[in-house]
Amino acid sequence: MATLYYLILAPMVYLAVAVSVLGTLWRIARLLRAPAAPPPPPIYPSRKPSWLFALGDALLLPSVFKHNAPLWAALGLFHLGLAALFLGHLELVADFKALQLIPHSIFLGKGLIGLTVLVCLMYFLCRRMVSPTKELSVPEDYLLLVLLLFTVLFGAQMDWARTWFGYSSMGVDEYRGYLSSLIRLKPSVEGVTSAGHSFMLVAHVFFANLLIMAFPFTKLMHAIFTFAMNKFRRG
Amino acid sequence: MEAQLHDSLVTLFESKLSTQMLLNLETCSRCGICTPACHAYASMPLAKYAPAYRAEVVRRIYKRYFTKQGRFMPVLGEAKDITDAALVELKEAAYSCTGCRRCMVYCPFGIDTQQIMSIAKLLLIGAQAEPETLSMLADMSVSKGENIDALKEGFLSGIKRLEDQVVEKWRSQGEHPIPTDVVGADVLYVALAGAHSIIPAAAVFNAAGEKWSLSFFEAVNFGAFVGDPTKTRLILDRIVNEAKRLKVKEVCICECGTAVRVAKQLKDAPFAVVGLTEMHARYLRQGRIKLRKLPGSYTYHDPCQIARNGGVYDEPRYILRHLVEDFREMSPDPKYNWCCGGGGGLVAMGEETLEFRMQSAKVKAEQMRGSKAEVVVTACENCHTQLSDLNRHYALGQRVVFLSSLVADALIP
Numbered sequence: 218m219a220t221l222y223y224l225i226l227a228p229m230v231y232l233a234v235a236v237s238v239l240g241t242l243w244r245i246a247r248l249l250r251a252p253a254a255p256p257p258p259p260i261y262p263s264r265k266p267s268w269l270f271a272l273g274d275a276l277l278l279p280s281v282f283k284h285n286a287p288l289w290a291a292l293g294l295f296h297l298g299l300a301a302l303f304l305g306h307l308e309l310v311a312d313f314k315a316l317q318l319i320p321h322s323i324f325l326g327k328g329l330i331g332l333t334v335l336v337c338l339m340y341f342l343c344r345r346m347v348s349p350t351k352e353l354s355v356p357e358d359y360l361l362l363v364l365l366l367f368t369v370l371f372g373a374q375m376d377w378a379r380t381w382f383g384y385s386s387m388g389v390d391e392y393r394g395y396l397s398s399l400i401r402l403k404p405s406v407e408g409v410t411s412a413g414h415s416f417m418l419v420a421h422v423f424f425a426n427l428l429i430m431a432f433p434f435t436k437l438m439h440a441i442f443t444f445a446m447n448k449f450r451r452g
Numbered sequence: 453m454e455a456q457l458h459d460s461l462v463t464l465f466e467s468k469l470s471t472q473m474l475l476n477l478e479t480c481s482r483c484g485i486c487t488p489a490c491h492a493y494a495s496m497p498l499a500k501y502a503p504a505y506r507a508e509v510v511r512r513i514y515k516r517y518f519t520k521q522g523r524f525m526p527v528l529g530e531a532k533d534i535t536d537a538a539l540v541e542l543k544e545a546a547y548s549c550t551g552c553r554r555c556m557v558y559c560p561f562g563i564d565t566q567q568i569m570s571i572a573k574l575l576l577i578g579a580q581a582e583p584e585t586l587s588m589l590a591d592m593s594v595s596k597g598e599n600i601d602a603l604k605e606g607f608l609s610g611i612k613r614l615e616d617q618v619v620e621k622w623r624s625q626g627e628h629p630i631p632t633d634v635v636g637a638d639v640l641y642v643a644l645a646g647a648h649s650i651i652p653a654a655a656v657f658n659a660a661g662e663k664w665s666l667s668f669f670e671a672v673n674f675g676a677f678v679g680d681p682t683k684t685r686l687i688l689d690r691i692v693n694e695a696k697r698l699k700v701k702e703v704c705i706c707e708c709g710t711a712v713r714v715a716k717q718l719k720d721a722p723f724a725v726v727g728l729t730e731m732h733a734r735y736l737r738q739g740r741i742k743l744r745k746l747p748g749s750y751t752y753h754d755p756c757q758i759a760r761n762g763g764v765y766d767e768p769r770y771i772l773r774h775l776v777e778d779f780r781e782m783s784p785d786p787k788y789n790w791c792c793g794g795g796g797g798l799v800a801m802g803e804e805t806l807e808f809r810m811q812s813a814k815v816k817a818e819q820m821r822g823s824k825a826e827v828v829v830t831a832c833e834n835c836h837t838q839l840s841d842l843n844r845h846y847a848l849g850q851r852v853v854f855l856s857s858l859v860a861d862a863l864i865p
């Protein structure tokens with residue numbers, strides 16, 4: 218068991234990051250190397266400056282708001298939640314003054330943000346199980362949502378799991394010790410593998426690893442491509 | 453399917469993979485927001501008519517041959533080989549899409565389903581499975597470009613017969629109501645093979661005192677309909693060469709959406725390209741023509757290739773304001789106007805596609821009826837034919853007319 222925990226918490230993390238970074242760079246390079254073809258016309262009426270409107274389209278999703286408001290709300294909560302969680306994880310690596318402008322204990326939401334993301338993910342999944350989105354969906358779509366769901370489930374509920382142990386064992390200090398050791402390339406997992414709810418952390422990291430590796434080989438690349446695509450549409 | 457054909461189709465597919473095409477293929481999250489955008493789906497809610505579903509038909513093949521995921525874990529994205537069955541699916545997807553790009557307005561990323569369909573069309577051509585009617589028409593256009601000297605005589609005598617009708621609409625000063633082959637003309641007008649595309653335009657040019665010349669070629673580009681880039685270019689080149697020979701400043705394309713779009717995409721040409729509607733709006737603004745008001749109630753159908761994909765929204769409305777008292781918008785926001793359902797070569801295929809065109813454009817017929825206008829005006833040959841068919845099929849009791857013919861009818865000195 219200890220070996221398995223170690224493999225997931227150290228080598229697999231490095232592997233996942235390497236695959237993800239190299240894969241993403243490779244996919245972007247492939248796009249840039251592709252021949253340029255005469256671009257089809259943009260969608261009119263055009264507004265200037267087009268890059269600004271394209272950025273607005275990419276970040277605010279006005280067309281989703283117009284045509285499917287509930288989905289727009291869920292997407293907004295979900296992506297903002299992801300962004301908040303990303304910043305939260307940064308705080309597990311080191312102190313960032315900018316992030317502590319409003320002083321708070323780490324993981325400000327105490328699992329609530331994770332819960333929100335979870336609800337959104339359930340909504341996305343359910344939506345894909347009924348027509349007409351069902352017919353459009355492929356296994357990748359479900360798999361990614363399930364992967365995210367597991368990642369967030371084990372992550373968000375860690376705080377709650379701690380209460381089983383009266384907040385005594387493994388907390389933010391241990392997480393920090395582990396993450397910063399990873400960054401120093403001297404992985405040390407002892408602090409996070411001996412607590413009662415260590416299995417949750419291991420599961421969280423395991424699913425996150427899979428997700429990170431999947432990023433460049435799936436539709437998650439929309440996070441990057443959306444900017445170029447929207448610029449093309451705006452001309 | 454034979455191995456050789458299979459491999460040549462893979463190579464053809466690869467030839468379409470530009471940066472923008474790769475983005476179109478790799479960004480879709482299958483969210484389905486575009487689903488209700490397509491008139492075919494809105495009229496017949498079957499999954500195969502959802503834009504993203506059509507695109508997936510192409511995308512599955514893309515994944516199989518060109519992505520790591522498709523090679524190593526094909527089940528994830530339902531990656532698929534090119535087979536005879538796949539060709540049947542490609543044909544159904546591509547030739548039920550009119551290329552209106554309404555779905556592109558809905559998509560959060562702006563994925564261009566029409567572009568993706570151009571891959572399907574190219575593969576079908578490669579497999580000689582494209583609609584025969586369209587490729588025959590394209591070949592005829594190309595060969596006309598090669599044999600123009602032999603055909604000139606017949607063309608000129610045909611034109612001669614139209615001259616009286618032009619003079620009926622506008623008594624011009626010059627000796628030729630329909631000038632051809634005028635070196636140094638300001639405008640080369642490229643019409644369609646039909647009197648309705650020549651007579652009204654000629655009358656308006658003459659009324660505006662334009663120094664113009666009628667092209668020997670027709671504007672419609674069947675190469676673009678069938679999706680063959682080589683033929684598209686050959687058909688366009690006939691016009692480009694004529695324009696260069698006559699040293700014109702502008703090429704004016706008749707009321708044909710696809711022809712306008714294809715010609716406007718020309719880069720580095722020594723002349724400008726305008727559509728007939730823009731030309732007429734310009735004459736009005738400059739006071740070069742004057743119009744009387746026509747009785748009745750009117751609505752305007754924005755041809756997708758001229759409005760959403762060409763940006764010409766204001767000009768037809770400007771003209772109509774001078775032309776009629778009672779104008780009613782068809783769609784609250786013209787960007788969202790429903791496609792007529794006849795683009796992408798569907799109308800050119802005639803009876804073959806009539807039933808599908810009528811069923812898939814039910815929403816368009818409802819929109820026409822909803823306008824409560826007596827006259828539906830448009831500025832595209834395809835749209836005109838399709839809207840007239842809809843008018844008949846759904847017994848709408850409206851009149852479908854070309855904007856240019858209204859302008860010609862309303863000319864006053």
Ligand code: HEM
Binds near residue numbers: 358
């Ligand atoms: C600036 C960055 C991003 C933008 C503009 C963006 C935009 C979008 C849009 C427009 C959708 C709607 C399509 C849909 O419902 O499928 C979507 C869905 C989604 N996005 Fe993002 N996204 C971004 C970043 C990310 C990142 C970093 C992730 C990584 C985990 C992500 C994961 C997802 C997921 C899982 C869905 C739901 C897919 C589904 O319904 O199955 N997004 N995103």
Ligand code: SF4
Binds near residue numbers: 490492551553
């Ligand atoms: S381009 Fe038009 S016809 Fe084609 S899928 Fe999109 S909405 Fe439908």
Ligand code: SF4
Binds near residue numbers: 479481485561563
């Ligand atoms: S709206 Fe765009 S991303 Fe969503 S399914 Fe349609 S094409 Fe794909």
